[in-house]
Structure formats: C-alpha cells, structure tokens
Amino acid sequence: xxxxxxxxxxxxxxxxxxxxxxxxxxxxxxxxxxxxxxxxxxxxxxxxxxxxxxxxxxxxxxxxxxxxxxxxxxxxxxxxxxxxxxxxxxxxxxxxxxxxxxxxxxxxxxxxxxxxxxxxxxxxxxxxxxxxxxxxxxxxxxxxxxxxxxxxxxxxxxxxxxxxxxxxxxx
Amino acid sequence: xxxxxxxxxxxxxxxxxxxxxxxxxxxxxxxxxxxxxxxxxxxxxxxxxxxxxxxxxxxxxxxxxxxxxxxxxxxxxxxxxxxxxxxxxxxxxxxxxxxxxxxxxxxxxxxxxxxxxxxxxxxxxxxxxxxxxxxxxxxxxxxxxxxxxxxxxxxxxxxxxxxxxxxxxxxxxxxxxxxxxxxxxxxxxxxxxxxxxxxxxxxxxxxxxxxxxxxxxxxxxxxxxxxxxxxxxxxxxxxxxxxxxxxxxxxxxxxxxxxxxxxxxxxxxxxxxxxxxxxxxxxxxxxxxxxxxxxxxxxxxxxxxxxxxxxxxxxxxxxxxxxxxxxxxxxxxxxxxxxxxxxxxxxxxxxxxxxxxxxxxxxxxxxxxxxxxxxxxxxxxxxxxxxxxxxxxxxxxxxxxxxxxxxxxxxxxxxxxxxxxxxxxxxxxxxxxxxxxxxxxxxxxxxxxxxxxxxxxxxxxxxxxxxxxxxxxxxxxxx
Numbered sequence: 128x129x130x131x132x133x134x135x136x137x138x139x140x141x142x143x144x145x146x147x148x149x150x151x152x153x154x155x156x157x158x159x160x161x162x163x164x165x166x167x168x169x170x171x172x173x174x175x176x177x178x179x180x181x182x183x184x185x186x187x188x189x190x191x192x193x194x195x196x197x198x199x200x201x202x203x204x205x206x207x208x209x210x211x212x213x214x215x216x217x218x219x220x221x222x223x224x225x226x227x228x229x230x231x232x233x234x235x236x237x238x239x240x241x242x243x244x245x246x247x248x249x250x251x252x253x254x255x256x257x258x259x260x261x262x263x264x265x266x267x268x269x270x271x272x273x274x275x276x277x278x279x280x281x282x283x284x285x286x287x288x289x290x291x292x293x294x295x296x297x298x
Numbered sequence: 299x300x301x302x303x304x305x306x307x308x309x310x311x312x313x314x315x316x317x318x319x320x321x322x323x324x325x326x327x328x329x330x331x332x333x334x335x336x337x338x339x340x341x342x343x344x345x346x347x348x349x350x351x352x353x354x355x356x357x358x359x360x361x362x363x364x365x366x367x368x369x370x371x372x373x374x375x376x377x378x379x380x381x382x383x384x385x386x387x388x389x390x391x392x393x394x395x396x397x398x399x400x401x402x403x404x405x406x407x408x409x410x411x412x413x414x415x416x417x418x419x420x421x422x423x424x425x426x427x428x429x430x431x432x433x434x435x436x437x438x439x440x441x442x443x444x445x446x447x448x449x450x451x452x453x454x455x456x457x458x459x460x461x462x463x464x465x466x467x468x469x470x471x472x473x474x475x476x477x478x479x480x481x482x483x484x485x486x487x488x489x490x491x492x493x494x495x496x497x498x499x500x501x502x503x504x505x506x507x508x509x510x511x512x513x514x515x516x517x518x519x520x521x522x523x524x525x526x527x528x529x530x531x532x533x534x535x536x537x538x539x540x541x542x543x544x545x546x547x548x549x550x551x552x553x554x555x556x557x558x559x560x561x562x563x564x565x566x567x568x569x570x571x572x573x574x575x576x577x578x579x580x581x582x583x584x585x586x587x588x589x590x591x592x593x594x595x596x597x598x599x600x601x602x603x604x605x606x607x608x609x610x611x612x613x614x615x616x617x618x619x620x621x622x623x624x625x626x627x628x629x630x631x632x633x634x635x636x637x638x639x640x641x642x643x644x645x646x647x648x649x650x651x652x653x654x655x656x657x658x659x660x661x662x663x664x665x666x667x668x669x670x671x672x673x674x675x676x677x678x679x680x681x682x683x684x685x686x687x688x689x690x691x692x693x694x695x696x697x698x699x700x701x702x703x704x705x706x707x708x709x710x711x712x713x714x715x716x717x718x719x720x721x722x723x724x725x726x727x728x729x730x731x732x733x734x735x736x737x738x739x740x741x742x743x744x745x746x747x748x749x750x751x752x753x754x755x756x757x758x759x760x761x762x763x764x765x766x767x768x769x770x771x772x773x774x775x776x777x
Contacts, residue, residue: 137639238694
C-alpha cells in the first residue's frame with residue numbers, strides 16, 4: 128500500500144473519530160438547549176412543530192379553554208423545589224396530579240424523615256386553579272406558615288413546606 | 299415515534315430540565331456511525347499490515363453491527379426514554395478495542411510467545427455475552443429502585459466477590475496481583491469488576507438512609523465541617539477493607555477504586571467537602587503505609603518512579619522486573635501528535651498484556667495524542683451522561699447509584715490510563731471496553747445497562763396518578 132494512501136487513511140481516521148466526538152457533543156447540546164425552548168414555548172403559539180415546545184405549550188391552551196381565558200395569564204407552568212435535598216428540581220405542570228411523599232411511586236420522592244410516605248398532592252381543579260391537599264400526613268403540610276386542613280388554592284410563588292422541603296409554583 | 303409521544307404528553311409531566319422525551323432515532327444514527335468507525339479502522343489495519351482489505355471485514359462488521367442493533371432494539375423496547383448517547387459511546391469503544399486486539403493478533407512477535415491465544419474472536423464472544431447481560435438487565439430490571447431492597451444483601455455479595463480471589467485453590471496469582479479466580483472449564487474471572495457494580499448498589503442504599511446523620515451532625519472548623527467521631531465509622535470500615543485488599547490482593551487499582559467510589563458517593567450524599575479531604579488523606583496514608591512493607595507494591599512504586607532502571611534490570615534478566623512501563627512510555631512518545639497510523643506501530647514489543655493492561659499504549663502509538671484525546675473524551679462523555687442521569691433522577695437512590703457507577707467508571711479509566719502513562723503506579727485493572735478480558739467487558743456492559751435504566755426512569759414522563767379515577771375519589775378522613 129502506498130505511503131500516501133496510508134497517510135490519508137491515518138489522518139482520515141483521526142478526523143472521523145473527532146467527528147464522532149463532536150456529533151456526540153452536539154447531541155448533548157440539543158438536549159441542553161431543548162430546555163430553553165420548553166420554558167419560552169409556553170408564551171407562544173401552542174401549535175409549534177418542535178417536540179420540545181409542544182410539551183409545555185399544549186397544557187395552558189387546554190386549561191385556557193376550560194376556564195375561558197381567566198387563568199391564562201397567571202397560570203403557573205412549573206413546580207420548583209426551592210429548599211431541601213431536591214433543590215433545583217422542576218416539574219412541568221400539565222394538568223396532572225403531582226404526588227409528594229416518601230413512597231417510591233410519588234412524582235416527587237421526598238427523602239426526608241419528617242415527610243409521610245403519601246404526604247400531599249397538588250392538582251388542578253376544574254377552573255385550572257392549582258390546589259394543594261394534605262393527605263393526612265403526620266407532620267402536616269404548610270402553605271406560607273399556616274398548616275393546611277382543607278384543600279387550598281396555591282398562589283403563585285407561595286411556599287409549600289413539607290418537612291425540610293419547600294416547593295413553589297412559578298410561571 | 300413523535301406522534302405517540304404527542305398524544306401521551308397531555309396527561310404526563312416531564313422534568314423541566316430535559317427536552318425531548320425519546321431520542322431513539324438519534325441513538326440509531328449515532329450507533330451506525332459508531333459501528334462504521336471500527337470497520338474503517340479494521341480495513342485500515344488490514345491495508346497497512348497485509349496490503350489488502352482483511353477478508354473478515356464483512357463478518358466482523360456485521361457481527362459488531364448485529365450486536366449493536368440488538369442492543370438498540372432492546373433499548374427501544376424496554377427503555378424508550380433512555381439517554382441516546384450511552385449505547386453508541388460504549389459500542390464505539392468496544393469496537394475500537396476489538397480492532398486493536400485483532401491488530402495485535404497479527405503480530406508475529408506476539409504469536410511466538412508461549413501462552414499466545416488468538417484474542418479477537420474471544421473478545422467478540424465476550425462482547426456478545428456483555429450485550430446479552432446488558433439486555434437481561436434492561437428486561438429484568440424494570441425499575442432501578444427495586445435494587446434498594448437488596449442493600450445489605452448486595453453488601454454481602456460484594457464482600458464475598460472481593461474475598462473470592464483469596465480462597466486457596468480458587469484464587470489465582472497472575473503476575474503478582476491476586477484479583478483473579480479460576481473457574482474450571484470457564485477460565486479466569488476478575489470478580490472485582492462485578493463487585494464494583496454491586497458495591498455501588500450497597501453504598502447508594504446505605505448512604506441514602508444515613509446521609510442526614512453524616513451531613514448534619516458536624517462542627518465547623520477552619521472552613522471545614524468536621525464530622526463527629528462516631529460518624530467516621532463507615533468511612534473507616536470501607537477504608538479498612540480497601541487496605542486489606544491492598545495488603546492481601548496486592549492490587550492498588552482495586553483498592554483505590556472502591557475507596558474512591560465510596561468517598562465520591564459520600565461527598566455527593568452529604569455535600570461536605572471535608573469527606574473528600576479526609577478521603578484523600580486516608581488513602582494517601584494507607585497507600586504509603588502499605589507500600590512501606592509490601593514488596594509487590596514497593597516494586598510497582600519503584601517501577602513508577604524510575605521506569606528506566608526497571609527496564610535495564612529487566613534487560614539484564616533480573617527476575618521480577620518488567621520492561622513494560624518503559625516500553626509503554628516509548629510507545630506514547632513515538633506516536634507523537636498524530637500517531638504512526640493504525641497497524642504501523644510497534645506496540646507488540648510490550649509483549650504479554652499488550653492487548654489488555656497496556657492497550658492504551660497501542661492507541662497512543664498508532665493514533666497519537668490526537669487519537670488518545672478523542673478516546674479519553676469518549677470515556678469522559680460516558681461519565682458525563684452518567685452524572686447527567688443522576689441530576690435528572692427524581693429519587694435519591696437513583697441519583698446516588700448513577701453517581702456511584704459513573705464515578706467508579708471514571709476512577710477506573712483514571713487508574714488505568716494514569717498507570718500506563720506513568721502518572722500513578724501501574725495497577726492490574728483493565729481499560730473498560732477497550733482492553734481484552736471477559737469480566738471487564740461483561741461487567742461494564744451491565745453497568746451501562748443500569749445507567750440506561752436509571753436514565754430511562756429519569757427522562758420518562760411520569761405516569762399520571764390523575765388518569766386513574768380512583769385517585770380522584772379517595773377522600774382523606776379527618777377528625
């Protein structure tokens with residue numbers, strides 16, 4: 128085999144190897160940037176073709192139809208854990224019930240000795256207003272210092288405290 | 299694919315930090331790429347050594363492609379939301395390893411060695427077994443949280459696996475390190491590779507329960523949180539065990555791997571930097587202490603400090619010395635920036651273990667610094683995806699397990715690459731996926747399987763309890 132062919136193959140192989148690394152990093156990048164589209168997408172048109180945009184964009188539209196637009200402006204789109212071991216975790220709100228507790232099948236699994244296994248749940252009522260309900264927990268669920276006794280509507284940014292974990296709803 | 303996920307998103311939630319739910323087509327495209335690169339390398343080696351495209355190219359390429367395809371289909375079926383990068387990265391590394399092993403099989407020098415075996419077909423078999431175990435993990439491990447139930451059982455299993463090489467008659471002393479066992483009819487096995495995964499399960503389960511005590515009960519001193527004396531218990535026990543491994547199995551790598559993995563997981567569980575400081579101090583003290591009386595460890599340290607002296611002694615025929623470290627360094631040096639080209643180096647001069655412990659030297663010589671950097675980046679990407687999975691996981695056990703597994707993987711790469719490149723003393727561990735060796739390939743495929751399972755659970759839109767009408771009707775009775 129001629130020297131030239133081998134040199135071309137040698138450099139070509141290195142180029143291909145690096146191309147794979149770059150493609151892999153691009154895939155990671157698209158994973159990361161998908162987030163931003165998700166966050167902004169809720170304010171734009173719901174029928175956007177992007178996979179990522181539609182996830183968050185669809186529910187507000189759905190909710191808006193039910194509540195006649197009243198809730199649309201102030202509807203929270205995500206639940207954020209602001210204190211505790213899961214700080215920084217966000218869950219997109221899409222009309223589903225979110226369960227909190229130490230049970231392994233909870234939406235948010237709390238690792239906290241002061242939390243009950245099925246501690247509380249957060250769900251939207253018919254008007255799209257998000258409600259927090261304590262599920263008979265031992266140590267109680269607090270909304271802004273007051274202990275919950277009945278299902279209570281959650282104001283935007285109102286801190287919900289369960290043991291050492293604090294969560295809030297944000298736009 | 300997208301239409302099905304479109305209809306299902308109405309009643310599901312996703313963790314906001316992660317975008318598209320399923321990236322299976324991306325994975326498939328990357329996988330095709332990851333199989334094409336080793337095939338290219340294989341053709342390149344054949345052209346360089348024999349002046350012709352190797353006759354086995356088609357069967358070899360199809361073999362690797364088939365294995366990767368089966369793995370991909372299993373992921374598509376059993377873990378549809380898994381991370382798209384883990385499988386292609388592992389496949390590429392495994393394929394490159396196969397090419398390098400086949401390339402060393404062609405060397406006349408290695409063929410003339412007394413205990414020569416044709417390694418490439420065996421490695422392909424091990425790869426098939428590894429992907430088989432990978433699929434078994436995906437099928438039977440529906441949810442990684444199940445492993446949490448076996449916290450203490452896995453501790454016993456791991457300890458037994460670690461102690462097996464010391465059982466007389468079963469353990470085998472291969473070139474000074476006692477980390478193998480001989481199973482009659484099957485060949486030799488490195489139980490430490492499997493113990494790594496099982497121990498990660500134990501550490502994750504244990505630390506999840508105990509981390510509050512380890513994190514909160516501490517005093518602040520000079521900017522560090524000092525743990526109470528009695529909280530030092532677990533770290534002291536793990537340290538003691540890793541020192542025992544170092545003394546009785548005389549393998550620095552295994553010892554470093556287990557202790558390092560525990561310290562990484564302890565740090566992640568408690569967020570206390572002091573554990574890392576303690577861990578570094580303790581492992582340094584332990585290594586220096588053992589090296590002061592254990593001759594095998596001493597010799598490894600001397601070979602690390604002065605490889606040239608070791609080489610000269612070996613050339614003079616003094617028993618117990620090896621020219622390998624120096625040969626490996628020369629291999630890296632002669633590779634330069636762009637390497638000598640696949641099949642055109644002389645890494646076979648390293649002789650035995652050229653295709654296992656020292657396989658990185660072959661890449662260093664034939665692909666040069668540019669190639670080695672790419673390969674280390676591939677390892678880095680696997681670790682990054684593991685840590686990313688840990689970040690996305692919604693349960694503490696899954697977080698700790700993913701961090702532990704990717705930390706162990708990273709440590710193993712560091713220990714082996716550092717040993718071959720002369721950064722730390724050489725150990726008897728193997729480069730994951732690249733090196734020839736059944737236990738290593740099979741165990742690491744299982745590790746990737748568990749990571750894929752955790753990432754699938756983490757990225758999967760959560761099944762909605764609201765869709766179940768019973769959940770809405772349940773009322774909580776209050777006094």
